[in-house]
Amino acid sequence: MRRPWIVVITVALALALGAAVVTVTAGAAVTASAVEDEGADCPVPALPDxxxxxxxxxxxxxxxxxxxxxxxxxxxxxxxxxxxxxxxxxxxxxxxxxxxxxxxxxxxxxxxxxxxxxxxxxxxxxxxxxxxxxxxxxxxxxxxxxxxxxxxxxxxxxxxxxxxxxxxxxxxxxxxxxxxxxxxxxxxxxxxxxxxxxxxxxxxxxxxxxxxxxxxxxxxxxxxxxxxxxxxxxxxxxxxxxxxxxxxxxxxxxxxxxxxxxxxxxxxxxxxxxxxxxxxxxxxxxxxxxxxxxxxxxxxxxxxxxxxxxxxxxxxxxxxxxxxxxxxxxxxxxxxxxxxxxxxxxxxxxxxxxxxxxxxxxxxxxxxxxxxxxxxxxxxxxxxxxxxxxxxxxxxxxSDWSDWQTPVLGDTQSPTPSRSVSASASVSPSASPSASASPPAGQGCSAALTVQNVWDGGFVASVRVTAGAAAITGWTVRLSVPNGTITSLWNGRRNGTTVSNETYNGSLGAGASTEFGFQGTGSATGLATTGCTAP
Structure with a gap:
């Protein structure tokens, strides 16, 4: 039995506007399956010795x-x-x-x-x-x-x-x-x-x-x-x-x-x-x-x-x-x-x-x-x-343990959830995930930032890097972190607020994507990407 995919994606941003909190929500939480093993009918190739x-x-x-x-x-x-x-x-x-x-x-x-x-x-x-x-x-x-x-x-x-x-x-x-x-x-x-x-x-x-x-x-x-x-x-x-x-x-x-x-x-x-x-x-x-x-x-x-x-x-x-x-x-x-x-x-x-x-x-x-x-x-x-x-x-x-990239999984059975924003205060554009639909001519890549989680004094964010109309062999993303400090980063190499690819995720085909993430202290307010370049 296959369950319908019902997804919740929630991003809570603590704004510098009193106690106001903005929540971006999509869909509802997934439920448990009705069966112990949904894939019991899947053919599995012979396992190695x-x-x-x-x-x-x-x-x-x-x-x-x-x-x-x-x-x-x-x-x-x-x-x-x-x-x-x-x-x-x-x-x-x-x-x-x-x-x-x-x-x-x-x-x-x-x-x-x-x-x-x-x-x-x-x-x-x-x-x-x-x-x-x-x-x-x-x-x-x-x-x-x-x-x-x-x-x-x-x-x-x-x-x-x-x-x-x-x-x-x-x-x-x-x-x-x-x-x-x-x-x-x-x-x-x-x-x-x-x-x-x-x-x-x-x-x-x-x-x-x-x-x-x-x-x-x-x-x-x-x-x-x-x-x-x-x-x-x-x-x-x-x-x-x-x-x-x-x-x-x-x-x-x-x-x-x-x-x-x-x-x-x-x-x-x-x-x-x-x-x-x-x-x-x-x-x-x-x-x-x-x-x-x-x-x-x-x-x-x-x-x-x-x-x-x-x-x-x-x-x-x-x-x-x-x-x-x-x-x-x-x-x-x-x-x-x-x-x-x-x-x-x-x-x-x-x-x-x-x-x-x-x-x-x-x-x-x-x-x-x-x-x-x-x-x-x-x-x-x-x-x-x-x-x-x-x-x-x-x-x-x-990044010390992984040499694989996370794919973008499509699914015609899972329509893109609608997103709604509710808050008691206005939201500055920098508080929302930043992205460009396509890179400017000659830039070669685009970067979209999403704040994944926020707590008192810290945050986790991810950045999806996408190649443009042509394949790329490396990328560099510039971040703006005006109210916090990055303490750790994975799937990328950091120099201050500039992040470049690891050896295993720099080559991207046309339109392909990879992702890096980071954890920081301070506030997520104003987090943004300020550019993505590729050789």
Whole structure:
């Protein structure tokens, strides 16, 4: 089943006009899918053997199919995502089996029970339910493990909490040859599937039961998932592998979670061999990559992309290097490129700009955005845009890891959304995205700036560079940043407020585009491009 693409793109600009805020909004937030895997019917070419994988120090191109071609439309992503899913199952997590032959259970105001039968084997488990005030049916957030998640804020926002014990489905402390729990009772103690994917299978079965219920208590089409530390790893994988989950919120997930595998060895994070050996979180096949992650045909930026265009709120801790926060920020920035290409750039948030360095603390900085995300994706009453807030001490550069360009994906099934502006104050032209429809004669390129996110004291913007009627082999964009300071930039080389291309994104065919982005401190007021030139 294919869902209609309904996109929200929100840009909030704090103007130097008292407390006035201008919001540019298009459409409405995407909803979760009605099925666990939309691409299950997609033909996937034969996957490579582990021994034949080439070494690539850069992140794999999420837009490149297994046959070497690149996707061209938004609708192409459905089957490209399925390829990523199969690669991740084979080389990283182990297979997530489809829905078993029989899934039954009950939903009450205090709990969910799950009974599974498949190929003559049976297992069962349960989860506790806490309802918020008011009358149902309620959206719900599955909370893994019982710590690190702000359950009070979740319930105060109007969502139920489903307290899920992952160990009932995949138990820690077992050898890989004798895995235990409800998943392994069905698929065998020697299954090569790791605990994270087993935990994901368990949440999918909870959603099956909720979907089969009478719908008076919980809403199956408004489900979220969260957890911290090892349970943040689980939440990350759960959201990536079940498209019925509307909102995924991993917290401080560390190695085997959000951080790119390729970045972990150089960051001082928990090593891949340690993460693989501590518990059987990852699939058995990952064991051959612990010392050579550059051979992996996938990386976690593509797990981020698998969540797209659904809501994603990654919470991270920049104060603990062992968690790999720099590598996690790279994963978020890489996956955000897929979000943007799908027209859903406002649906991803990465937030590591926090003061409290304690692991899995309930942080005040996250409380408001947490409730805004619940309102937007589960209650469907909000439209707050996502934000990228990376702590300076743990800032990764996507340009260090990427040698691919983000394509402009067309889709005849997704008409361009209309844009409306509402505000209590007039807006200066420099506050709006700046662009020129075509470059002046001899200029060779044009540049269009969009402010992606704004917060008190900072902002993130992107600039799309487009070649004119002839191909170009390099470009230079001049920026005007009158009320702020650029602190980091990706997919370009900066000299003050002048940005030139990287070696991998300077050559553009006639009419083709590429994009760079930057983060800054201060105000976004007056941000603009003042010219684009090409040799």
């Amino acid at each position: 582990a021994g034949a994988l080439p070494t690539n120090a850069k992140l794999p191109d999420p837009f490149k199919r297994l046959d070497g071609t690149r996707i061209a439309t938004r609708s192409d992503w459905r089957c490209r995502r399925e390829e990523v899913k199969k690669l991740a199952e084979k080389f990283v997590y182990g297979e997530k089996p489809a829905k078993p032959q029989s899934v039954t259970g009950t939903v009450s105001s205090t709990g969910v029970t799950v009974n599974v039968t498949h190929n003559g084997r049976s297992s069962s488990f349960s989860a506790r339910v806490e309802l918020p005030g008011g009358s149902g049916p309620f959206p719900a957030v599955v909370v893994l493990g019982g710590f690190g998640a702000d359950t009070a804020a979740i319930k105060a926002a109007g969502a139920a909490v489903i307290s899920y014990d992952p160990y009932a489905v995949g138990k820690e402390g077992t050898p890989r040859t004798n895995k235990q729990g409800a998943f392994y009772s069905i698929y065998g103690a020697t299954s090569s599937t790791g605990l994270l994917m087993a935990w994901a299978w368990g949440v999918s079965r909870i959603i099956d039961v909720v979907a089969q219920s009478d719908g008076r208590i919980l809403k199956a089409d408004a489900m979220g998932v969260t957890g911290c530390s090892r349970f943040g790893k689980g939440a990350f994988v759960i959201g990536a592998f079940d498209q019925r989950i509307a909102l995924t919120m991993p917290i401080e997930s560390g190695s085997a979670g959000a951080p790119i595998f390729r970045g972990i060895p150089g960051e001082g994070a928990q090593s891949l061999s340690s993460a693989y050996g501590e518990q059987p979180w990852l699939g058995d096949a990952f064991g051959t990559f612990t010392g050579s992650p550059n051979r992996l045909p996938v990386d976690t930026h593509e797990m981020v992309a698998m969540v797209a265009p659904r809501g994603l709120f990654i919470m991270d801790n920049p104060h603990i290097a062992n968690l790999g926060p720099r590598s996690a920020s790279v994963a978020a920035l890489g996956g955000a490129e897929v979000y943007k290409a799908l027209g859903a750039g406002a649906n991803i948030t990465y937030w590591s700009d926090v003061q409290d360095g304690n692991h899995c603390a309930n942080r005040a900085e996250w409380r408001v955005p947490l409730q805004q995300h619940i309102a937007k994706y589960l209650l469907r009453t909000g439209n707050e845009p996502g934000t990228i807030r990376i702590a300076a001490k743990a800032l990764g550069r996507l």
